[in-house]
Amino acid sequence: MAFGKLEFQLYLGEESLPVTEAEVLVISKDSEEIISGTYTLNESGKTIPISLYTYDKILSEIPENSIQPYKTYDALILSNRFQNKYIRDIPIFEGITSIQMVQMVPKARGVMDLDIVDIPPNALLTDSQSISDEELKAEIMADYMQNPKVLSKVVIPEYITIHLGSPSSYAQNVTVRFSDYIKNVASSEIYPTWPREALKANIYCQISFTLNRIFTEWYRSRGYDFDITNSTAYDQYFVNGRNVFDTVSSVVDEIFNEYISRQAFLEPLLAQYCNGTTVTCSGLSQWGTVDYANAGDKAFTILTRYYGKNIELRRAEVVQGAAVSYPGTALKVGSSGDDVKMIQRELNRIRQNYPAIPKIDSENGIFNEATKNAVKKFQQIFNLTADGIVGKQTWYKISQIYVGVKKLAELQSEGEKLPITTTPPMEVLRFGSQGENVKIAQYMLSSISQFYDKVLPVKITGYFDEETLNSVKSFQQLFGLEADGIIGKDTWSKLYKVYKMIEPYILNSSGKLIKYPGYLIRKGQKGEDVKLIQVWLNGLSKVYPFIPSIDPDGIFGTKTMEAVLMFQTWAGLIVDGIVGPLTWERLYEEYRNIALGI
Numbered sequence: 001m002a003f004g005k006l007e008f009q010l011y012l013g014e015e016s017l018p019v020t021e022a023e024v025l026v027i028s029k030d031s032e033e034i035i036s037g038t039y040t041l042n043e044s045g046k047t048i049p050i051s052l053y054t055y056d057k058i059l060s061e062i063p064e065n066s067i068q069p070y071k072t073y074d075a076l077i078l079s080n081r082f083q084n085k086y087i088r089d090i091p092i093f094e095g096i097t098s099i100q101m102v103q104m105v106p107k108a109r110g111v112m113d114l115d116i117v118d119i120p121p122n123a124l125l126t127d128s129q130s131i132s133d134e135e136l137k138a139e140i141m142a143d144y145m146q147n148p149k150v151l152s153k154v155v156i157p158e159y160i161t162i163h164l165g166s167p168s169s170y171a172q173n174v175t176v177r178f179s180d181y182i183k184n185v186a187s188s189e190i191y192p193t194w195p196r197e198a199l200k201a202n203i204y205c206q207i208s209f210t211l212n213r214i215f216t217e218w219y220r221s222r223g224y225d226f227d228i229t230n231s232t233a234y235d236q237y238f239v240n241g242r243n244v245f246d247t248v249s250s251v252v253d254e255i256f257n258e259y260i261s262r263q264a265f266l267e268p269l270l271a272q273y274c275n276g277t278t279v280t281c282s283g284l285s286q287w288g289t290v291d292y293a294n295a296g297d298k299a300f301t302i303l304t305r306y307y308g309k310n311i312e313l314r315r316a317e318v319v320q321g322a323a324v325s326y327p328g329t330a331l332k333v334g335s336s337g338d339d340v341k342m343i344q345r346e347l348n349r350i351r352q353n354y355p356a357i358p359k360i361d362s363e364n365g366i367f368n369e370a371t372k373n374a375v376k377k378f379q380q381i382f383n384l385t386a387d388g389i390v391g392k393q394t395w396y397k398i399s400q401i402y403v404g405v406k407k408l409a410e411l412q413s414e415g416e417k418l419p420i421t422t423t424p425p426m427e428v429l430r431f432g433s434q435g436e437n438v439k440i441a442q443y444m445l446s447s448i449s450q451f452y453d454k455v456l457p458v459k460i461t462g463y464f465d466e467e468t469l470n471s472v473k474s475f476q477q478l479f480g481l482e483a484d485g486i487i488g489k490d491t492w493s494k495l496y497k498v499y500k501m502i503e504p505y506i507l508n509s510s511g512k513l514i515k516y517p518g519y520l521i522r523k524g525q526k527g528e529d530v531k532l533i534q535v536w537l538n539g540l541s542k543v544y545p546f547i548p549s550i551d552p553d554g555i556f557g558t559k560t561m562e563a564v565l566m567f568q569t570w571a572g573l574i575v576d577g578i579v580g581p582l583t584w585e586r587l588y589e590e591y592r593n594i595a596l597g598i
Contacts, residue, residue: 001053002053002054002055002056002057002094002095003051003052003053003054003094003095004051004052004054004070004092004093004094004095004096004097004098005049005050005051005052005092005096005097005098006026006049006050006052006073006075006090006092006097006098006100006243007046007047007048007049007050007097007098007099007100007383008024008039008041008046008047008075008077008100008102009044009045009046009047009099009100009101009102009383010022010041010045010046010077010102010104011045011101011102011103011104012103012104012105012451012505013404013407013408013450013451013505014177014400014404014407014408014450015101015382015400015401015404016353016401016404016405016407016408016450017353017405017408017505018041018043018044018045018046018353018354019041019045019079019082019104020041020042020043020045021041021079021080021081021082022041022077022078022079022081022082022104023038023039023040023041023077023078023079024038024039024040024041024047024075024076024077025038025039025075025076025077025078026039026050026052026073026074026075027073027074027075027076028073029071029072029073029074029089042356043354043355043356044354044356044381046381049097052071052073052092053071054070054071054092054093054094055069055070055071055094056094057069057093057094057095057096057193060093060191060193060194061191061193061194061290063276063277063287063290064277066125068121068122068125069093069191070091070092070093070122071091071092072088072089072090072091072092072119073089073090073092074086074087074088074089074090075087075090075100077102077104079104079107080107081106081107082104082105082106082107083104083105083106083107083113083114083115084107084113084114084115085102085104085114085115085116085117086114086115086116086117087100087102087116087117087119087241088116088117088118088119089118089119089120090119090243091119091122091243093191093192093193093245094193095193096192096193096245096246096247097245097246098243098244098245098246099243099244099245099246099249099383100243101243101244102241103451103453105451105452105501105502106451106501106502106504106505107501117240117241117242119239119241119242119243120239122188122189122190122191123188123189123232123237123275124189124190124191124275124286124287153266153317153318154211154215154259154266154267154268154314154316154317155316155317155318155319155320156178156211156256156257156316156318156319156320157178157214157227157320157321158177158178158319158320158321159175159176159177159178159321159457160175160176160177160178160181160210160214160227160228161173161174161175161225161226161227161228161456162174162175162176162181162226162227162228162229162230162238162240163219163224163226163228163229163230164229164230164238164240165229165230165231166229166231166233166234167219167224167229167231167234169231172454172474172477172478173225173226173454173456173474174240174453174454175449175453175454175456175457176453177321177400178210178256179252179253179256179396179400180244181210181238182203182206182207182210182252182256183244183248183249183252184238184239184240184242184244185206185210185236185237185238186199186202186203186206186244186248186251186252187242187243187244187245187248188237188238188239188242189202189206189236189237189286190202190248190286192245192246192247192248193247194289194290194293195290195293195294196247196251196293197289197292197293197297197298197299197302198289198290198292198293198299198302199247199248199251200251200254200255200299201284201289201292201293201299201302201303202273202284202286202289203248203251203252203255204255204258204259204260204271204299204303204313205260205271205273205283205284205303206236206271207255207256207258207259207268208259208260208261208268208269208270208271209235209236209268209269209270209271209273210228210236211259211268211316212267212268212269212270212271213227213228213235214227214228215267215268216267225456225470240453246383249383250385250393253384253392253393253396253397254392254393256396257315257316257319258313258314258315258316259313259314259316260303260307260311260312260313260314261311261312261313261314262310262311262312263310263311263312269307269311271283271284271307272284273285273286273306274286275287276288283306283307284303284306284307285306288306289302292305300313319396321399321400321403324339324342324399326392326395326396327339327395330389330390330391330392331343331367331389331390331395332367332372332388332389332390333367333368333369333371333372333388334367335367336365336366336367337365338365340365340366340367340371341363341364341365343371343375343390343395343398344360344363344364344365344371344374345363346398346399346402347360347371347374347375347378347398348360348363348374349402349405349406350378350398350401350402350405351374352405353405354378354381356377356381357374357377357378357381358370358373358374358377359374360374372388373388375388375389375390375394376388378394378397378398378401379394382397382401384397407450408450408505408506411443411446411447411450411506415443415447415503415506418436418439418440418443419436419440420440420443420444420496420499421496422493422496422542424488424489424492424493425437425492428486428487428488429441429464429486429487429488429492430464430485430486430487431464431465431466431468431469431485432464433464434462434463434464435462436462438462438463438464438468439460439461439462441468441472441487441492441495442458442459442460442461442462442468442471443460444495444496444498444499445457445458445468445471445472445475445495446458446459446460447499447502447503447506448475448495448498448499448502449471450502451502451505452478454474454477454478455471455474455475455478456470456471456474457471458471469485470485472485472486472487472491473485475491475494475495475498476491479494479498481494504591516580516581516584516585517529517584520578520579520580521533521556521578521579521580521584522556522561522577522578522579523556523557523558523560523561523577524556525556526554526555526556527554528554530554530555530556530560531552531553531554533556533560533564533579533584533587534550534551534552534553534554534560534563535552535591536587536588536590536591537549537550537560537563537564537567537587538550538552539591540567540587540590540591541563544570546566546570547563547566547567547570548562548563548566549563550563561577562577564577564578564579564583565577567583567587568583571583571586571587571590573586
């Protein structure tokens with residue numbers, strides 16, 4: 001019998017916070033019964049690798065085979081605190097680990113919602129691949145010659161925005177990390193059981209095609225608010241929310257900033273390709289790469305067989321969103337210097353969110369055993385080869401997660417400066433508006449975009465520009481409002497409600513109760529701990545009017561003490577007006593429950 005593995009990893013934000021408060025049920029497509037009981041999550045938000053029966057991998061290595069060469073399973077993810085998920089048709093291949101990343105969002109009060117994700121068949125099982133279509137290719141080249149819009153250099157973007165439909169269709173946009181987009185496309189278009197060099201050849205094409213769309217600003221220059229579509233008549237096969245495979249993920253992490261280009265040309269190659277069986281073309285044959293790889297060809301040699309000898313592989317010099325570009329040399333035990341010191345600092349910051357990573361006591365720039373152990377645990381959590389060596393793959397993953405956790409934490413300081421209230425502004429906010437209310441709306445949108453891929457991110461400037469317009473529209477579309485890009489009473493109220501659901505995870509970038517600071521907080525004291533208590537009390541006062549609202553100025557005065565006394569009376573605590581450990585924990589727990597709608 002043949003078996004593959006399925007592993008779930010649940011998270012908030014951009015993998016910034018692990019979700020542990022959920023259960024995962026795997027359902028057989030044959031019997032429609034739960035086959036392996038309930039799976040819980042460890043402190044990093046992961047299940048154990050689940051072994052599942054599937055078909056022999058030989059079926060995925062024969063191009064003439066027209067039957068589906070893998071079994072599929074459904075999964076139900078249940079949580080009291082977060083939105084429930086139902087994922088249908090997760091593909092399982094023999095000898096391959098299927099990694100199902102699941103972005104969770106807090107559950108709205110009183111709503112038993114269920115988010116359904118459908119994973120369609122692999123593109124090799126359909127005839128829908130039309131990237132190679134000669135008429136489309138001629139149209140593309142003619143348009144390009146008339147409008148040669150290009151950027152000044154090739155960079156790897158931090159994010160890419162995908163339109164979930166044909167260019168002119170009314171469909172949603174999603175924004176994901178560039179490397180996650182490539183992993184998704186590769187997992188949707190080819191089989192993970194193929195030889196590694198065949199996988200690399202195909203993924204080079206997918207990277208190059210994508211970078212060409214970005215480099216030429218193919219859609220942006222035509223007035224669209226996205227970089228690429230998921231329509232295979234125009235672009236590549238992207239399935240929002242699907243799983244990826246360990247073999248595919250490994251290759252993408254290795255080569256994500258490399259691309260094909262013609263010699264003496266600046267732009268990445270618009271690499272045409274097709275499956276090579278039901279659809280043929282003058283570009284790369286996906287099934288053909290398997291034959292060449294089995295014959296011993298390396299990926300670059302395979303590419304020259306399809307695109308000619310005048311191509312070369314290049315590396316983008318800039319990877320946006322990375323703290324610092326990879327130094328070019330792997331870091332390991334015995335290494336030293338500023339690069340090691342930076343990795344130590346980033347890992348120690350990440351461990352605040354992922355406590356399974358052991359602490360590095362001395363950030364001294366010397367790669368010792370403690371650093372190696374921290375690196376290995378990080379690699380295990382994020383599905384990398386756990387060798388304790390910081391190569392390119394590990395370097396950029398550490399950078400990615402570090403940037404994500406820092407971004408979530410930095411929202412806190414911005415939010416504390418803004419008077420966010422449930423009362424809509426007197427004026428309607430629209431394109432061209434400016435001022436404090438626009439800044440507050442942008443802050444809420446920016447925060448929400450960290451948790452919902454379909455809400456486009458926005459900069460907090462105080463000016464209602466085109467980026468803000470598109471972000472508002474994406475929010476309205478996702479939450480069932482008229483997508484007119486105008487912030488009136490209904491849109492503001494919905495923004496506030498959704499923001500309050502996620503606010504606890506911004507105020508505390510660990511997803512857990514903020515730890516008691518270790519000293520009694522009483523009248524006369526000042527500081528951030530006092531200010532945090534005032535924020536919590538104000539949140540409670542909106543639901544329990546007998547608790548007086550106060551100005552969160554960080555000064556523990558008479559009004560703050562009165563609010564604490566009222567809360568302690570209501571909560572059945574010792575009524576002394578002093579915030580000790582019991583009052584602290586109960587106060588935040590009640591505030592968090594209200595914000596989450598519990």
